């Protein structure tokens with residue numbers, strides 16, 4: 001007898017009803033977590049006298065989640081003035097969709113490079129990293145370039 005489907009449907013319904021029963025009394029359908037978490041942060045994180053992004057001294061500061069992770073950890077939050085909070089939200093949105101890189105370069109056209117794994121890589125950042133590496137260890141880079149050229153030559157010959 002195939003009664004598995006019926007049974008699982010029933011148990012699923014039971015489970016969802018049990019889940020409903022476990023809801024805390026102050027549970028709200030809309031905006032759950034967001035407001036209370038902000039209140040929690042505002043209560044636990046000492047208020048900064050200035051914006052932690054631009055340094056402007058103001059009392060109009062919002063608690064902003066760094067990287068939009070919304071964790072219950074005050075070190076993952078900072079105080080931002082209204083304009084900075086707005087900018088941060090906008091930037092995190094476009095960063096999520098890979099429109100700009102970590103440093104704020106536009107990931108499009110000639111600046112966009114897709115690596116072997118299919119990751120969207122910022123060419124400007126790549127060259128910054130390369131320059132830094134070069135400065136750090138010129139010899140190693142030269143050796144690496146030499147090895148790379150040799151490798152290219154050997155593949156061409158084949």
Ligand SMILES: [Zn+2]
Pocket residue numbers: 051052053054055056080081082083084085
């Ligand atoms: Zn600011």
Ligand SMILES: [Zn+2]
Pocket residue numbers: 101102103104105122123124125126
């Ligand atoms: Zn970049």
